[in-house]
Amino acid sequence: MAVVIVGTLDTKGEEIGFARDVVESQGVDVHVVDVGVMGDPEIEPDTSAAEVAEAADTTLERLREDADRGEAMTAMGEGAAAVATRLHEAGVLDGVLGLGGSGNTSIATEAMRALPVGVPKLMVSTMASGDTEPYVGAKDVAMMYSVADIEGLNQLSRKVIANAALATVGMVANEPDVEVEDRPTIGITMFGVTTPCVQTAREYLEDRGYETIVFHATGTGGRAMEDLVRQGVIDGVLDVTTTEWADELVGGVLNAGPDRLDAAAETGTPQVVSTGALDMVNFGPRESVPAEFEGRTFHVHNPQVTLMRTTPEENAELGEILAEKLTAATGPTTLALPLGGVSMLDAEGEDFHDPEADAALFEALRKNLGDDVELLELDAAINDDAFAEAIAEQLDEYVREAGLGPEA
Structure with missing residues (x-):
């Protein structure tokens, strides 16, 4: 020692x-x-x-x-x-x-x-x-x-x-008295505005014998998950919340760097990826938002966090980036599109509801996605139980087919 x-x-x-x-x-x-x-x-x-x-x-x-x-x-x-x-x-x-x-x-x-x-x-x-x-x-x-x-x-x-x-x-x-179970591990990304989806998916997976680790998609959270995927700690990825790419592209404060989405793709780790919170870019207090963004649509999440709605043009570029990342994957990969909205704030009647921006994102993804990536489109919002269960079920199938799933 x-x-x-x-x-x-x-x-x-x-x-x-x-x-x-x-x-x-x-x-x-x-x-x-x-x-x-x-x-x-x-x-x-x-x-x-x-x-x-x-x-x-x-x-x-x-x-x-x-x-x-x-x-x-x-x-x-x-x-x-x-x-x-x-x-x-x-x-x-x-x-x-x-x-x-x-x-x-x-x-x-x-x-x-x-x-x-x-x-x-x-x-x-x-x-x-x-x-x-x-x-x-x-x-x-x-x-x-x-x-x-x-x-x-x-x-x-x-x-x-x-x-x-x-x-x-x-x-x-001192050896911590922590119970460690030998179960396959799923990494999941979450934001406050995708929490219901993650909670439902996590419960679905844990009921089927998985351990789950949830990462807050705040830049460091995404990087932490990528690192653990490369270390082999994580057996499957449920990347619900890819919002860090919006910050990387537009200049927000919670970006995870240009390597985000690379680890699972390069290691062949089974993954189901969605578009969670790509409707927003993160900044600090409202007065900290750069002047160049004045006139945009904002939502003050709390005194320390201000959210800015992404535009159709930005969403189209985000779609191209995600499609390129997923197309490069060497393992089983699904892209899941929640056609009813990508976050709580994107739902009908909420501050960031913008069908034109969502359509630009979805169309760019469809147009640029490689043939080896499965496309799952659901007429549901990201936080609907039907969407959460569908993506969890798809990942469960992938992990079991790879021989990494829980024992029967």
Whole structure:
């Protein structure tokens, strides 16, 4: 049982040494990884900065002599991720603890994100009270605000660092009493406006012996599902809510990047995909919406979230993108179209009801979809039970045909 501590020992050696001592006082081994570039380590590491640089296919000498700070941080982040992966595969990494400012937070959390979900990851950082998305990404990285800068030991920093060290020990030293069932797993994407569909489909699948994991389609949720599909954790995908592509195309705040919808396609994972919440683009508070969108149709979901209706032109482009992604799939794939509306707000009488925009989306999908993709069209809204049960039934059939379904 060992905790890996990642830090810049040329500037934070005293603090990391203190954290190491606290962890070791609890009977847990420590492996210190040095990611400092500028000077000699203040304490002896178990993996040196030179070894980290080498893991990134470079040398510490080159980073010191020829690289600027940004390039050096990038290389050490890549190296730390490679080192952490190697230590975990060798069975000598049970959890990771990081301490630092913006530089080491970037490096250490890159190492953390390289590890599977479930491996304890705790970052004590001066950056933890701001925007943590670049550090956490789509992984279970916990961040603790250091309050004061991590520069020397004092009555405050000792307490914060000791708490973090003991929290890490607690995570690695105690096996959670969690029941784990060996059931095939279905990944499902959901938004508030597609919740009834997902609830009905989830119940249908669980009644037939599946475990389900629901991902909130907020950008990181979609990326998390894609990552778990690639890891082989997920046996089938019910991609009800592809709204992240609307944000990616139009410029909303909840995009999942251009690789969204690639994982299942490339791995051959059975999938049923729909058009959930493609009627909307997400922004923050109403006053944060860029001026270029003034005059569009908006719905204030809450004080922090403003939704903007997609146009027929945008929906036509979204249809082309989704069709291209699904046509590239190497496994069984169905596209399911809810002709009665793609979200709660798109239903008749609601703010985003726009038959012209929906028709543009559906027509682009029909026109561009490859012959190997099954097309399922239902004269129902996405949140109708008939639609939810139909897509769940289709995915159940695919997974069973692939030999991955629940035992009879």
